[in-house]
Amino acid sequence: MSAPTVSVTDVLGIASDVWQALVGDAALPSGGPPQAIPADAVRAWVGIDGPWRGRVQLLCGRATAAQMAAAVLGCESDQVAAEDVDDVLGELANVVGGAVKSLLPGSAALGLPRVESAGGGEVHGSEPDGRAVLRVDLVWRDQPVAITLRALPPTPDHP
């Protein structure tokens, strides 16, 4: 399966629920041309391994991540430790990824969240990134957040 049976509408609905419940205010569709993700960015992702194999990735500026973490924790963004920023972003990816996984056919495993720096729009992770098959651009407090589904090559278990 090269593309997931998940639509932009599905991901928008998931994001709306997740941001409202965990962050406290909505992440909305960007509407017009998406804002560029800042150069100093961070991405969080979870892997899905099943009939569809890939990643659900969140990408945003590091300052945006810190503000989202502060909103989750109920404090000021300059009071949030870096490890808590990563924790929050990882959990957002985890919850979004779990919801995406529940929409996919067949049985699949959800990986543990990973958080990595992503400077200049590029990702500096050590593992293959996968091919973007669906991207949703959101705006949270006037700042861009991108959710991307990336497909990885099939494996012998899931050709």
Next chain:
Amino acid sequence: MKILVADDSRVMRQIVIRTLRQAGYDGHDVVEAENGREALDKVASEAPDLVLSDWNMPEMTGIECLRALRASGSAVPFGFVTSEGSDEMRAIAQKDGALFLIAKPFTPEAFEAVLSPVLG
């Protein structure tokens, strides 16, 4: 009563504890574990009245922890608080002895609905 909250995310453990308070369960002692193995150990050492566990954790998953508990003869009430709320996951959880599965993101109302039969 004592509640054990197991999740590899410290932030999510805080959110679960906060939601317990919002659901009206602020008079209970809470202990935390950051993976299934630590949860298993703390069931033995802390004797909680309820375990609220994430599913996917390093070292030992929540479902592995539950299976180990039941295999050891422990009947501690156990529920999942997890990002995966599919029918498949709920069926596995129930088959292995979990009382409930709360899918993230959750609300205080969702907590109250499943916890009131357990905690009152």
